[in-house]
Amino acid sequence: MKILFSLLLLFRLLFAGDATIEVIKQVEALPSIAVEDASISYNNTFKLQFFKALVADLNVISLFNVDRYHRSIHYNATDVMVENKNMNYVLRYKMYEDDSGALNVDMKIIQEDTSVFLKSYKVSRQNIYMFVSHAMAYDVNKFMGEPSVEWMKRKVIFSRIVGPKKSEIVISDYSLSYQHVIVKGGFNLFPKWANKAQNAFYYTSLDGLIPTLKHVDIKTLKISSVISSDGMMICSDVSRDAKTLLLTMAKNGQPDIYTYNVASKKYKRETTYGGIDVNAQFMDKNRIIFISSRLGYPNVFSKRLDTKEVEQMVYYGKSNSACSSNGEYIVYKARETSNAFERNTFNLHLISMETDFIRRLTATGVNEFPRFSADGDAILFIKNYKNQSSIGIIRLNHNKNYLFPLKYGKVQSMDW
Amino acid sequence: MKNIIISSVVVALLVFSGCSSKDVAVDTDKSEPTNTSEVQEVKAVETETVAAEDSTVNSGTQTLSHMSMSDIESELSTVYFDFDKFNITSNAQVKITKAAELGKTGAASYNVKLEGNCDEWGSDEYNFALGLKRANAVKKALVAEGIEGSRISMVSYGESNPVCEDKTKDCYAKNRRVDFKLLP
Known part of the structure; x- marks a missing residue:
């Protein structure tokens, strides 16, 4: 028994922090939290709307068993509500509208009848309340001493197919509750943030004679054409310093990966294989990961930009057609059924380049377009299942997936 | 405070x-x-x-409408492909040969845009590349039939331009295709 225990302990020590190992947390082990609403402005519909958004965000940070009952109380009441007496934490908030019409929110976290955390928020308009909710959850996560969930406050940009050759480009929050259509009309795909600040983006326009990469400055709404290519033109990735783009272009009908210098407007062909090379992402400044058909089926490879050295990265599966990497981890999309006549299943898998361990991250439907958050804490992906298109979030270290369904259309691609 | x-x-x-x-x-x-x-x-x-x-x-x-051009365009039959493939089947070759004939006669004054398409399994870049490879296969076949490469442009729409949206094998097969679009 002692040997078994020692082995288990050794195993746990060896693989502590390995995201390819599934973390099974007992639901009972999580602390409980209740949310108390002390709002003095706004109608009940909006109060409930905000409450639900906050409860959803608190669930996504995966630290609590969140009580779903909406209960009202006075903000300065000394005791928590009777029903919440046994909760480990109580989050109490008060929404109020000021003279300028701005939405103000005061929040406090109560633990054992003592306020242990206080913060206030303000947004100019009521309809962007979800950003306050995300900011509150972000701060609760920080207060609990957990690794940052910075991605929660980032904006997602995605293209939505609304009909054959018709699409919209939409900017949203991570949960899709806020949605703003920024490019409408025409056939525009593959939006990609142009920089870390998310104040500009690239997209592929398929309206003209030749596929063209466009750049939009969100503040000035200035659109400029960047580069065109016959056949295919996609911005697959933008370097961290925003100075270099990884493009898939198809000069002479041959899809290959190119680097593009934003300042000099010069491009360089990085792959020369006669089949398909696409979907390049920076692993670091001098190394990319990409999808290639050089084995006769799509699979994940890496290449150094300063040499011609190409390395196969994934040795499992016979059709791995999309990928994203962060540090030692690669997430890739694998076709799990290969049938021309029936529904197919595509799942996301996480592999560690150090241990070679693989973890399957999804179970049903078509799961694709995986994108790591900058800090590697979460993976955003597109899920299409039973005619429903959603954006999903996988919390790697918490072994939890969350889906945010789209009201209409189908998500084609996205970035965050 | x-x-x-x-x-x-x-x-x-x-x-x-x-x-x-x-x-x-x-x-x-x-x-x-x-x-x-x-x-x-x-x-x-x-x-x-x-x-x-x-x-x-x-x-x-x-959008520009040229009736005479669209009349000729309707004579150009869509080329279909097998699942996950971009090779030209014998059936497709017959259509391409006919299209090349038209390209040298009635449509001699037009350029052509080949639009590659895929079935619904995936919106990633690989699927777009597959659509493009299909268009490129048709282009090569047209060039082999004597059409000048400079008259042909290509685009891939991946899975984003379906002609059929049912969840059936017939429907998937209809979407794995290359369409001919004439350009003035």
């Missing part, structure tokens, strides 16, 4: 300016709010950034 520090972070946006180009236009609709979204944080050291965009870019195409 009387010393309340208000740190504010402004995000957002947006000035509406009109701009017009051949295929894109900025929405100048004044009904869109032009206000700036502002998030202020009280009692916080760091600044919050919560933002929203309030303006929209319009993008559309001008």
Whole structure:
């Protein structure tokens, strides 16, 4: 028994922090939290709307068993509500509208009848309340001493197919509750943030004679054409310093990966294989990961930009057609059924380049377009299942997936 | 808690300016709010950034209709492909040979755009590349039949331009195709 225990302990020590190992947390082990609403402005519909958004965000940070009952109380009441007496934490908030019409929110976290955390928020308009909710959850996560969930406050940009050759480009929050259509009309795909600040983006326009990469400055709404290519033109990735783009272009009908210098407007062909090379992402400044058909089926490879050295990265599966990497981890999309006549299943898998361990991250439907958050804490992906298109979030270290369904259309691609 | 520090972070946006180009236009609709979204944080050291965009870019195409051209275009049969393949089948070759004949006679004054398409299994770049490889296979076959390569352009629409949206094998097969579009 002692040997078994020692082995288990050794195993746990060896693989502590390995995201390819599934973390099974007992639901009972999580602390409980209740949310108390002390709002003095706004109608009940909006109060409930905000409450639900906050409860959803608190669930996504995966630290609590969140009580779903909406209960009202006075903000300065000394005791928590009777029903919440046994909760480990109580989050109490008060929404109020000021003279300028701005939405103000005061929040406090109560633990054992003592306020242990206080913060206030303000947004100019009521309809962007979800950003306050995300900011509150972000701060609760920080207060609990957990690794940052910075991605929660980032904006997602995605293209939505609304009909054959018709699409919209939409900017949203991570949960899709806020949605703003920024490019409408025409056939525009593959939006990609142009920089870390998310104040500009690239997209592929398929309206003209030749596929063209466009750049939009969100503040000035200035659109400029960047580069065109016959056949295919996609911005697959933008370097961290925003100075270099990884493009898939198809000069002479041959899809290959190119680097593009934003300042000099010069491009360089990085792959020369006669089949398909696409979907390049920076692993670091001098190394990319990409999808290639050089084995006769799509699979994940890496290449150094300063040499011609190409390395196969994934040795499992016979059709791995999309990928994203962060540090030692690669997430890739694998076709799990290969049938021309029936529904197919595509799942996301996480592999560690150090241990070679693989973890399957999804179970049903078509799961694709995986994108790591900058800090590697979460993976955003597109899920299409039973005619429903959603954006999903996988919390790697918490072994939890969350889906945010789209009201209409189908998500084609996205970035965050 | 009387010393309340208000740190504010402004995000957002947006000035509406009109701009017009051949295929894109900025929405100048004044009904869109032009206000700036502002998030202020009280009692916080760091600044919050919560933002929203309030303006929209319009993008559309001008469509030209040439009846005579579309009449010829209707004579050009769509070429279909097998699942996950971009090789030309014997059935497809017959259609391409016929298209090449037309390209040398009735359609001799037009250029052609080959539009590669895929079934619904995936919106990733690989699927787009597969659509392009299909278009390129048709282009090579047309060139082999004597059509000048300079008259042919290509585009891939991946799975985004289906002609059939049912979840059936017949429907998937109809979407794995290359369409011919004549250009003046």
